[in-house]
Amino acid sequence: MRTLCASTLLGEFFVIGFAGLVAMRTSDLSAATVWSVSGAAMLLCLLLCGMLTRKGGVQLGWALQLALVISGFVVPTMFFLGACFAGLWWASVHFGRKVDEAKAARAGLGTEPDTA
Numbered sequence: 001m002r003t004l005c006a007s008t009l010l011g012e013f014f015v016i017g018f019a020g021l022v023a024m025r026t027s028d029l030s031a032a033t034v035w036s037v038s039g040a041a042m043l044l045c046l047l048l049c050g051m052l053t054r055k056g057g058v059q060l061g062w063a064l065q066l067a068l069v070i071s072g073f074v075v076p077t078m079f080f081l082g083a084c085f086a087g088l089w090w091a092s093v094h095f096g097r098k099v100d101e102a103k104a105a106r107a108g109l110g111t112e113p114d115t116a
Helices: 002-026 031-051 057-073 077-109
Strands: none
Touching: 002 031, 002 057, 002 077, 031 057, 057 077
16 A cells, blocks of 8 residues: 555655646745645655555545645646545555555465565
């Protein structure tokens, strides 16, 4: 699960940065406000990559997805992109857990390939 979710978060990192550039040009918000919010969200993406296996990491990821969709009020395209990333986040969590369960089952049977 961690690999899929981290990949989604890294994609969001770049999208948030580009959305910040758009917001600077198209909104009435100051550059300091835009980059404070965008920078905090980008930092959260990076921190979440390391927190995914900890309690609350996935839930914090869901909060980030909601914030991305809400950012559509500043940059309307983010309604669409936020929804796309929320779908990717769901798929990463859902299928990532299935992969983790399959790996655990395989390891329990002793059929894990030797990588030494």
